[in-house]
Amino acid sequence: MKDWNGVIMVEVKDSQPDEIKIKNYDNLVNKQKPGPSVAKNVFWAFITGGCICLVGQIFLNLYSSGGLPLEEAAAASSATLVFISALLTGVGYYDRITKLGGAGGIVPITGFANAMVAPAMEYRTEGMVMGVGAKLFSIAGPVLIYGIITAWLAGLIYYLLI
Numbered sequence: 001m002k003d004w005n006g007v008i009m010v011e012v013k014d015s016q017p018d019e020i021k022i023k024n025y026d027n028l029v030n031k032q033k034p035g036p037s038v039a040k041n042v043f044w045a046f047i048t049g050g051c052i053c054l055v056g057q058i059f060l061n062l063y064s065s066g067g068l069p070l071e072e073a074a075a076a077s078s079a080t081l082v083f084i085s086a087l088l089t090g091v092g093y094y095d096r097i098t099k100l101g102g103a104g105g106i107v108p109i110t111g112f113a114n115a116m117v118a119p120a121m122e123y124r125t126e127g128m129v130m131g132v133g134a135k136l137f138s139i140a141g142p143v144l145i146y147g148i149i150t151a152w153l154a155g156l157i158y159y160l161l162i
Contacts, residue, residue: 041102044100044101044102044104045101045102045103045104045105046104047101047104048097048100048101048102048104048105049101049103049104049105049107049108052081052104052105052108052110053108055081055084056077056078056081056108056109057077059076059077059080059081060073060074060077063076063077078109081109081110081113082109082110082112082113083113084110085109085111085113085114086113086114086117088114089113089114089117089118090117090121094110094114094118095118098111098114
């Protein structure tokens with residue numbers, strides 16, 4: 001049944017359990033809600049990720065023109081990007097970047113730093129040790145552990161085969 005504006009109305013009977021009422025309401029909301037604009041999301045992800053990479057390239061050029069070898073300049077620029085994204089997460093700006101840019105703000109190395117700092121910031125009221133220290137590696141910890149173990153196993157296999 002539709003009302004005078006053309007909006008679909010759902011008849012909810014009082015005898016229905018609350019779970020069914022909530023499910024019916026959620027279905028109605030999902031039908032009325034417009035879908036995301038894929039082209040717009042892709043555009044902003046491209047722009048955001050491109051800007052992050054541009055900043056990284058600027059730091060790489062600055063460090064290499066300052067006399068650092070290319071490998072050390074690359075490591076320094078990556079560390080600088082991690083520091084900047086952790087700082088922006090701490091002051092609350094990185095969330096705005098990821099809301100606008102989506103995957104463009106999450107995928108680069110800056111997204112990894114954000115994933116480490118955000119849980120720590122959420123629990124800072126619980127103190128430096130039990131809040132920040134305990135939650136700092138809640139997301140990044142498993143990634144680091146699996147990465148280190150995988151690298152170690154790949155190195156061991158390489159050593160045994162060669």
